[in-house]
Amino acid sequence: MPTAKPTDDASIDLQGSATPVRRTRGGPKGLRITDVAAQAGVSPITVSRVFNNPASVAPETLERVRQVVQKLGYVPNRLAGGLSSARSRLIAAIVPTIAHSLFSETIQVFSETMSRAGYEVLLALSGYSDTNEESLLDTVLSRRPEGVLLTGVAHTDSLRERLRNVGIPVVETWDMTATPIDMLVGFSHYQIGVAVAERFLARGAKRPALISASDVRALARRSGFRERLAQAGVMNVAEVIVAPPSSVATGKAALPRLLDETPDVDAVFCGSDLLAIGALGAAKAMGLDVPSRLAVCGFGDLDFATETSPQLTTVRVDGTRIGVSAARALLDRLDGARERAFVDVGFSVVERESA
Amino acid sequence: MPTAKPTDDASIDLQGSATPVRRTRGGPKGLRITDVAAQAGVSPITVSRVFNNPASVAPETLERVRQVVQKLGYVPNRLAGGLSSARSRLIAAIVPTIAHSLFSETIQVFSETMSRAGYEVLLALSGYSDTNEESLLDTVLSRRPEGVLLTGVAHTDSLRERLRNVGIPVVETWDMTATPIDMLVGFSHYQIGVAVAERFLARGAKRPALISASDVRALARRSGFRERLAQAGVMNVAEVIVAPPSSVATGKAALPRLLDETPDVDAVFCGSDLLAIGALGAAKAMGLDVPSRLAVCGFGDLDFATETSPQLTTVRVDGTRIGVSAARALLDRLDGARERAFVDVGFSVVERESA
DNA sequence: CTGAAAGCGCTTACAG
DNA sequence: CTGAAAGCGCTTACAG
Numbered sequence: 085m086p087t088a089k090p091t092d093d094a095s096i097d098l099q100g101s102a103t104p105v106r107r108t109r110g111g112p113k114g115l116r117i118t119d120v121a122a123q124a125g126v127s128p129i130t131v132s133r134v135f136n137n138p139a140s141v142a143p144e145t146l147e148r149v150r151q152v153v154q155k156l157g158y159v160p161n162r163l164a165g166g167l168s169s170a171r172s173r174l175i176a177a178i179v180p181t182i183a184h185s186l187f188s189e190t191i192q193v194f195s196e197t198m199s200r201a202g203y204e205v206l207l208a209l210s211g212y213s214d215t216n217e218e219s220l221l222d223t224v225l226s227r228r229p230e231g232v233l234l235t236g237v238a239h240t241d242s243l244r245e246r247l248r249n250v251g252i253p254v255v256e257t258w259d260m261t262a263t264p265i266d267m268l269v270g271f272s273h274y275q276i277g278v279a280v281a282e283r284f285l286a287r288g289a290k291r292p293a294l295i296s297a298s299d300v301r302a303l304a305r306r307s308g309f310r311e312r313l314a315q316a317g318v319m320n321v322a323e324v325i326v327a328p329p330s331s332v333a334t335g336k337a338a339l340p341r342l343l344d345e346t347p348d349v350d351a352v353f354c355g356s357d358l359l360a361i362g363a364l365g366a367a368k369a370m371g372l373d374v375p376s377r378l379a380v381c382g383f384g385d386l387d388f389a390t391e392t393s394p395q396l397t398t399v400r401v402d403g404t405r406i407g408v409s410a411a412r413a414l415l416d417r418l419d420g421a422r423e424r425a426f427v428d429v430g431f432s433v434v435e436r437e438s439a
Numbered sequence: 440m441p442t443a444k445p446t447d448d449a450s451i452d453l454q455g456s457a458t459p460v461r462r463t464r465g466g467p468k469g470l471r472i473t474d475v476a477a478q479a480g481v482s483p484i485t486v487s488r489v490f491n492n493p494a495s496v497a498p499e500t501l502e503r504v505r506q507v508v509q510k511l512g513y514v515p516n517r518l519a520g521g522l523s524s525a526r527s528r529l530i531a532a533i534v535p536t537i538a539h540s541l542f543s544e545t546i547q548v549f550s551e552t553m554s555r556a557g558y559e560v561l562l563a564l565s566g567y568s569d570t571n572e573e574s575l576l577d578t579v580l581s582r583r584p585e586g587v588l589l590t591g592v593a594h595t596d597s598l599r600e601r602l603r604n605v606g607i608p609v610v611e612t613w614d615m616t617a618t619p620i621d622m623l624v625g626f627s628h629y630q631i632g633v634a635v636a637e638r639f640l641a642r643g644a645k646r647p648a649l650i651s652a653s654d655v656r657a658l659a660r661r662s663g664f665r666e667r668l669a670q671a672g673v674m675n676v677a678e679v680i681v682a683p684p685s686s687v688a689t690g691k692a693a694l695p696r697l698l699d700e701t702p703d704v705d706a707v708f709c710g711s712d713l714l715a716i717g718a719l720g721a722a723k724a725m726g727l728d729v730p731s732r733l734a735v736c737g738f739g740d741l742d743f744a745t746e747t748s749p750q751l752t753t754v755r756v757d758g759t760r761i762g763v764s765a766a767r768a769l770l771d772r773l774d775g776a777r778e779r780a781f782v783d784v785g786f787s788v789v790e791r792e793s794a
Numbered sequence: 795c796t797g798a799a800a801g802c803g804c805t806t807a808c809a810g
Numbered sequence: 811c812t813g814a815a816a817g818c819g820c821t822t823a824c825a826g
Contacts, residue, residue, distance in 0.1 A: 114605075157601060159580045159581050160581050161522070161583060162583075163518050163521040163522040164522050166518040167516070167522055182537055182543045182546060183543050183544045183547035183548075184543070184742065185543075188537045188539070189538045191562075192536060192537050192564065195564050196564060199578075204561060204578065204579075204582070205561075205562050206559060206560075206561060207550060207560050207562040208554075208559070209547065209550050209551060222514055223554075224559075226514050226515050226516065226517040227517050228516060228517075246512060250469075332743055333742075336746075361743055361746060361747055362746070365746060365747070386743075387686060387687050387713065388687055388713065388716055388741075388743055388744070388747070389743070391717070391720060392716055392743070393747060
């Protein structure tokens, strides 16, 4: 290799010429678009086009550039690209949790769909707290996402306002409201509570009760449940409220507590299938037949739940459909569509015949 | 507000002066660091320091800048920041899937840990294909992540090489190898197969069999299982291989197929708890007592699995620990540590006494 | 503790 | 179909 030319040596530049000072920021640099351009004998803009608009490049040039890219192992820097084009190709998804939850299914298909459309997903886990969600939003917005998926509709006013000001498409999911920030793909937790109450009433339940988590959506189901029962004259609904995350063990512990206080409970609506399975186990241990002595209804329709526990009634919600629809809603808007999606995916109450 | 000064009006600049041409790239611009700087009466560099190195700013200046940031709702642009500093504050996680899987737990805690340390997680879902993983790597590297979490140890040579060349810390998870790309936090699937074989042998099983998914890690468990049995003189291990993703329904369908071909099977090692629960259901339907007539072992120790199916033996792996350890391994290296983590988190075979 | 200048690696908006 | 110039919004590396 040739040695450095004298003019590149700052030490001889004693008169303070106009030559810009060499600044070595960080260590050895990776490949840049100019390296590819030089090797392929084209300008950097052409290399850029090969990645972003190949149709506008002559087939022969395209092929030549691609071979150099391949040979060198060049990967474009999207931090630079995003900054320059104001298109980050990033979509943010803010979800309470993806562990042991139905959200994981939604995020899975959401991410697959976005990926196919050329976007990547920045995953932000909010836990179940409001304040956390807002500071998370700042972090997320600093990446300049082109769209945002939110879980639920209970956001602080300031979050709603800021998101509106940013002007990017937003889709709220897994809940229902007449006044979404922008778009919505979800279902009504309140109506689920109503439906389960009606199911219990139709079965002739005299003393329905509730084992519920304390998060907003579980509490919405609780409201629907209690209000529908109140309409039917059933007022004192016994309940045990448990902190998220719910688990089989929590449900197992909750049922005895419930029956201890209110022994004649004959139907219990659990906040999730995990809680319901726990309650089922406890009922079995206590010698209570399900569903004749005690009806148990869960929420979530986990694959295994209805499989292992045919006595269980549960509410099925389609997390996959939510993920796909939310992705499409955002993609359509990114493609210039004016319509704002508003989708109620509904739910269904599943009861096994084999019970 | 004052009106624009004449010199700002391009329409009067008819002689082609040295004034740079105004380029309106994209629509109305958001807030920039210079807007905050102007309002706070400091230079942009000081605003930058308020975010990145607050200790180096005078308390009074700090407070003033923060108030302007708050008032304006300024959110720094990390695309620009990352480009300039060569620090993206992004960690990539490449996982086959997060739906219905143990990986979701790993990603959950990994993401939480990274988030606490000031990094965000770019989630990339590879499905179960090798080629997909490699093109995904390009996409991911274009964001210039500072670290990468990989699932498994079976990667193409070119992926391994490229990742090494990039020079960022990499942690492989959920499997074991003597030659990781960089760091490893996992356990040996082969040894799990060995352990289950030994458990079956100890129970006096004469005709152990296998219901397994066809992914690399499931096949490694299969190898350990078959080789350990071969050592004990058990050669013809019947098996049904199913395509991922595995589900309860798949397991339910697989068992009859297995017993059809080999009626005297008395122990079956299933690739996952979902498969095992399905097999359990099928066994019940066929009137086979578990575990006396047919022992069933799963994999994954899902909360509900052992809860709803006490007859089930399963292998417990600690996905949470993997997530935390993997995050720590990367963070330590990002903090300048030289040590490369190599952690075998092990596993345990869980058998319920109540069986 | 604070700032002026230069540059990070791309893409836009023209012009040809 | 292709390219020269300018700029995206930050931060580095000095210097004071």
